[in-house]
Amino acid sequence: MKNIGITALGMYVPERVVRNEDFEGRMGIEPGWIEARTGMRERRFSAPQEFASDLGVKAVQDMLARDPQALDGVDQVIYATCTPDAIFPSTAALVAGQVGLTGAGAFDLSTACSGFVYGLSMARGQVLGGVARKVLVIGGEVLSKAIDQDARDTAILFGDGAGCAVVGEVPDGYGMQDFVLGADSAGGPALSIGHVATQFPNGLPLPAGASMNGREVFKFAVRVLGDSGTEVLEKTGLSNNDVDWLIPHQANVRIIQAAAERFGIPMEKTVVNLAKYGNTSAATVPLALHEAVNDGRVKDGQQLLFVAFGGGLSWAACTMKWWAGAPSLKPAAEAQA
Known part of the structure; x- marks a missing residue:
């Protein structure tokens, strides 16, 4: 393959x-x-x-x-x-x-x-x-x-x-290993941005603008980040000790801390940059990855674990062995040398 x-x-x-x-x-x-x-x-x-x-x-x-x-x-x-x-x-x-x-x-x-x-x-x-x-x-x-x-x-x-x-x-031994993807529309009313429809299929109203139940989203996020991350590690045949960097969706530092604790992955091995950018939704994971590559934290051959959750309610996790063989995948200092 x-x-x-x-x-x-x-x-x-x-x-x-x-x-x-x-x-x-x-x-x-x-x-x-x-x-x-x-x-x-x-x-x-x-x-x-x-x-x-x-x-x-x-x-x-x-x-x-x-x-x-x-x-x-x-x-x-x-x-x-x-x-x-x-x-x-x-x-x-x-x-x-x-x-x-x-x-x-x-x-x-x-x-x-x-x-x-x-x-x-x-x-x-x-x-x-x-x-x-x-x-x-x-x-x-x-x-x-x-x-x-x-x-x-x-x-x-x-x-x-x-x-x-x-x-x-990418060369042998590198690249994406496994994925876990999921969604549960029952949680949709907890986090939504309405557009055309005025109600959910179950009859609950769908607000025209953004709507969020923070308490429910927090509980959901901690659970699915932990579950999906654990599941994708098992599919890949890895344990939390094999992970060099956890790169999570940047929604809330408390959610990230709770999920990392559930994995048994220390915050020192978790990429967090939401202090600078807030929650940029689908952009948080690539922004965090880019920053960690650019400053030299993520190195060639390291084991990465991505976990994310979002509206839908949805979740996704991925394991990847990092390849740093192309110009934009090297630290900025190395690329400029």
């Missing part, structure tokens, strides 16, 4: 920085409360005319600046997002047309915060099945445009950003 892994990485976050103080003063929130409860200090907001496709294009451009040949052979584009530019055309197609991939297959994937890991699974399957040679997978969001900025329970949590990866063949 072919070995399929990540062959290139890129990322982009908007220029505008929104700090906790910007919410605390306006909403009457006690100073320090947001960071204490979430671990977040700031997040990025996109410009008024900057949308998911724009963020995706800039993430790809960042990748190409490090590796001009990164898109060679790419014949499919997957954009994981819950804030697409439009219902159609797909945001993936809009990005493809701007980065020289016109004619490539392109589609959007909607599993919210689990989307990037879902996208890696889809890409691996397409390459293994011979449908594609390489696949560009993007996770990106402009949640600042979808969230009511006066809603205290959600506005403080979410930010904008995008990360991308090219998925293709």
